[in-house]
Amino acid sequence: MALTQTDCPDLKLLARGKVRDLYDVDENSLLFVATDRLSAFDVIMKNGIPGKGKILTQISQFWFNLLKDVVPNHIITCNVDEMPAIVQKYRSQIEGRAMLVKKLKILQVEAIVRGYITGSGWKEYQKKGTICDIPLPVGLRESEQLQKPLFTPSTKAELGQHDENIHPSRLPDIVGDRYAKEIEEVAVKVYQKAAQHARDKGIIIADTKFEFGVDVEGNLVLADEVLTPDSSRFWPSDKYVVGQGQPSYDKQYVRDYLESIKFDKSSGVELPQDVVDNTLAKYVEAFTILTGQRPSL
Secondary structure, three states: OOOOOOOOOOOEEEEEOOOEEEEEOOOOEEEEEEOOOOEEOOEEOOOOOOOHHHHHHHHHHHHHHHOOOOOOEOEEEOOHHHOOHHHHOOHHHHOOOEEEEEOOEEOOEEEEEEEEOOHHHHHHHHHHOEEOOEEOOOOOOOOOEEEEEEEOOEEOOOOOOOOOEOOHHHHHHHHOHHHHHHHHHHHHHHHHHHHHHHHHHOEEEEEEEEEEEEOOOOOEEEEOOOOOOOOEEEEEHHHOOOOOOOOOOOOHHHHHHHHHOOOOOOOOOOOOHHHHHHHHHHHHHHHHHHHOOOOOO
């Protein structure tokens, strides 16, 4: 049974995002709960993927731990036993899918890093020879590895709106000069370390997006989820062929289905059971390959 919405009445609900329910816990901390909601093309589907939220939380926990020497993160604990009593009372809903995190000032930008040319980047390149208006070499083929990882930020849209890809030169206007430079440098470093780990395990991280916040001392902190099948394109390296779309361990299966039914990208639809089952299987497989363990569902 998919958990598509949490109900924690003694906690103040701050927001319901595309996937997460966000609660205020105290003056220093928030509770992020990853539901089983699924969004594609910035639209939430009518039905969820059972266990998906647990996989997202547990894979984020794995990556946050692996990457903590590159950048600090917002995790306090993912263990319900270590959370305040007011949170523990909702254990039956949140076990395995919740993160108690530090309150931060969230920077209003999606820090996207692309190692390969695919998706919206490939579409733009075919039209203009650019990604986010950044010129690229002539003659690149679909899914080809870029000479170096490309930082292509986007604005953070309100729920129901679409993020807008922007040229990196516009970033200082949104977050200031200091954080614009730091976000780019840190996002690329995090991508490179994660991509190397994944490649060693047999998975290509084609692209991913990060979110950052700033703590009370002004330090840049990695926030939200990180390197999940929802925020990244994972490709099996043994099936990688340049010049075509790639099989994937992420939401591409859902995107492809929606494209096949001429989805209008405005209101959610009910996903058929085979799409639900195949998507969950992809998430579980990716988690197992990357972490060496099975997710706790």
